[in-house]
Amino acid sequence: MAARMSKNKQGGFNLLTWFLHSPTTRSLKTLAYEEVRSSTDKHYTSTAFILHGLLGSGRNWRSFSRNLAATLSTTSPSSEWRMVLVDLRNHGQSADIEGLAPPHNMANAANDLASLVKAKGWVWPDVVIGHSLGGKVALHFTQSCARGEYGQSTALPKQEFAVVKEQLWVLDSVPGEVKSENSDGEVEKVLQTLQSLPSQVPSRKWLVNHMINLGFSKSLSEWIGSNLKKSGEHETWAFNLEGAVQMFNSYRETSYWPLLEHPPQGIEIDIVRAEKSDRWEPDMIQRLEGLASRVRDGPEGKVSMHVLPNSGHWVHVDNPKGLLEILASNLVSI
Known part of the structure; x- marks a missing residue:
């Protein structure tokens, strides 16, 4: 989730024309994805990438994304949102794409997103929304953008020139390492069963x-x-099981607490914790609450925390209305 490059009107027309005359779902040498918009009558003004969780695919978020795009269009008629539902490597239609070489970790999964943007000649997304495994991919993508690892065009905006904050949404994804003793082992049991x-x-x-x-x-x-x-x-399987297992191991082993401690300038990182999720230890919650309430000096970005009531880990299924309200009320302001 990086700085948005200036939107060229002529380029925007070309992108719209390309969109209208291309199939909705496309398989690339990079990643497969699907675009969801409330209307194609006008060119989109903002883009959100939606990243699914382990063993899922972009289609899992199709219904929710349509509702989110429609809500944002209604509450802010001057804006038109494009939701890009990405199939991460080893998942969905991306599982059949050659060239997404190992190691299958958070770094390469994030690199795939940058390659997709560059391959399509898109402006960089205004918002990235990642659930579970996708949440950590989104965190790594933001971290790499901040470090300039994807090239000069992805440099995060300087505060004095940033009219709009960039937003990263992490949905029920623990930002730190996931220790075996802090897990009920259900995911591990599922993976072991599928491997058998x-x-x-x-x-x-x-x-x-x-x-x-x-x-x-x-x-x-x-x-x-x-x-x-x-x-x-x-x-x-509609996924590459062995590759997905490697991604899960990377998810468990990787920590993004340093990123949350010092979020990049111009970025707001929003963490949504599902009220009934079993993935959060009390010390993690306390640490996040401390970061969200901290008064920041200087140009650093911001961390916010939201609690989604009446929901377990599957936030878009357990309480889609509540999640929609949280996202829409914040995205409408950018």
Whole structure:
């Protein structure tokens, strides 16, 4: 999530023309993605990247993103938002793209986003919204932009020239290392179970029943089943399991507390903690609350914290209305 380059009107027209005459979902040598907008009658003025969680895909956020774009269009008629739903490496349609080489870690997943922006000739996103695994990819993307790792064009804005703050939203993603003793092990158990299965399974119904018989909840089992795709007479995964496991390990091992301690100039990092999520230890919450309440001297950015009531980890499913209210009320101001 970097500085927005100046939006050239002629370039904007070319991008709009390209958008209208191109398929909604595209597979690239970089990443696959889908664009969601409330209307194509006018050119978009702002862009948000939406990053899904482990074993998910951009389509998981399609309905929520449509509602968010429509809400923002209604509350601020002068703005038109484009939501770019990205399939991270090893996930969704990006799982079949060659060239996304290992190591499969947070750094390379963030690099993929920069490559996508450059390959398409886009302006850099105004907002990046990442859930769970995607939250840490978003944090790394912001960190790399701040360090100038993606080139001169991504340098974060200087306060005196920044009319608008850039925003990063991290949805129920623990920013620090995730120790084994601080986890109930459900994700690990799911990954181990999937690794024990053949690459092709008889049917989605068979998989769901198999997971339930192993003790997993019906809702989790059905969600895992939704990540299958047809392969001849059988079903196979819509993700690269081994690559996803490597990404999960990187997610657990990587900490972005230093970034939150000293957020880049011109950036607001918003952390959304789901009220019923089991991923947060009391000391983490206290640390975040301290950062959010701290009065900052100098040009550093800002950290804000929000609590999403009546929601577990799957924020866009458990309380989509509440999440929409939190995001829309803040995004409308940029």
